[in-house]
Amino acid sequence: MSITNVKTVHIPGFDIPATTYEINFDDDKEAQEEPEPTKNDSPSGGGRSFANVQILNAAGDGYGPHATTLGDIANKIPSKPSLKKSCEKCGKRPDQDGTGFASCAGCKIARYCSRECQTSHWKYHKGLCQLRKKHAELERELEAKALANNGPFVSQAALRKWYQDNVDIVDYAVVQTLELYKGCAHDLWRTNAVVFSLTGGKLGTSVPASDIRFSDAEAAEFTTLARRDRLGLPPNYLAALGAGSRVIVVFLLNREMNLMLVEGHDLPADEEWAGMEKDDMWRMHIRMRDMAQMLG
């Protein structure tokens, strides 16, 4: 931002001269200071894009009012590539550039790094695997019923795709809601799941992952989630997903109980713990990022 065309003008009836000036938002220097180009910058490089809009940030982030841009807020959360699931048994992470580990032939969801891991994990996975298979068979029927009632239908696959494509949002929300920034000794994640409320989907349609948006996330104790009036998640179901070694994440679309996905989510890698910090505005950062992507 620069100030140009500064002039002293005399306004009739006033003794003291006034100063007029123009504020230029398209200054080149400003563009160079931008750490990296964002998707929201217009390709021509000029003009006022969404990302460059200046605002005075007076939110309670502890720094007092200061100038920032919508782009800074929207890009607060580091983006990550689509999630490739780690080994269900030993937690080993696959090469993010590769094709990922082979999946269980039954549910096609659980991933294993080796034959040994799959074999030794079967006694824990069996029940969940059968439940997933049964649910997959039921889905066509559920879909027909939902569409006949003009409700949106979302398949487990669509919710899972949202989760994998938005793992950066999920990671960030997990750090904030379960207070992982307090360090690995703070193990709220052992007793609480993170419940994500998602919105989107037109009535009377099968909802693709790209129509789903983040609405909110909150920590909820396993004991309350096990209640029938809440989500009715049986403890053995959570145990099979790795409660005690993984963060449990629950995704609810439009607060409809039958549009729910439950996943065991990896804790941050060892080297990531040190870089975490509390962010009082994390919900806004997630929503702004969503908005920026929609506009971009």
Ligand SMILES: [Zn+2]
């Ligand atoms: Zn393994």
Ligand SMILES: [Zn+2]
């Ligand atoms: Zn399986």
